[in-house]
Amino acid sequence: MSSRPLTDIEKSLLRKGLNFAIAPTLVPTLEIITAVESISSLIDQIEAEEFRWKIREQLDRQPVPTSNISNEERRALNGLRRDNTIKISPADKGNATVVMDTDLYE
Known part of the structure; x- marks a missing residue:
């Protein structure tokens, strides 16, 4: 329903559906540490130190997440996000985009 032609990569990406979750490119370490610090202030200092240490061990062991989309699909996604001439939404019926x-649209 758009006058903008979609590339094959954009079509492939949209076929995955609007509920498709893209793997993060990095583990959100700073957000995790911030949450741990806010919780640590509520418990005993010795337990808080042990809690911090266990979280630190887990963060150090975490591998870099593997991407579940290609670089071309990532570029296509960014292009679709920036394009203000189109709106992407779920269809009223069925599992379509x-x-x-x-x-x-307006």
Whole structure:
């Protein structure tokens, strides 16, 4: 329903569905440490230190997440996000994705 032609990679990406979860490129270490520190202030200091140490061990052992999309798909996704001329939404019925011109959508 869009006047913008989609590339094969963009179509492939949209076929995965709107519920498809893209693997993160990094483990959110800073957010985890911040959450641990806020919790640590609520418990005994010795237990908090042990808790921090266990979390640190787990973070050190975490491998870099493996990407579940290709670099081309990642570039296509970023291009679709930045394109203000189209709206992407789920269809009213079925498990489909609709791409519409923004003017028509509004």
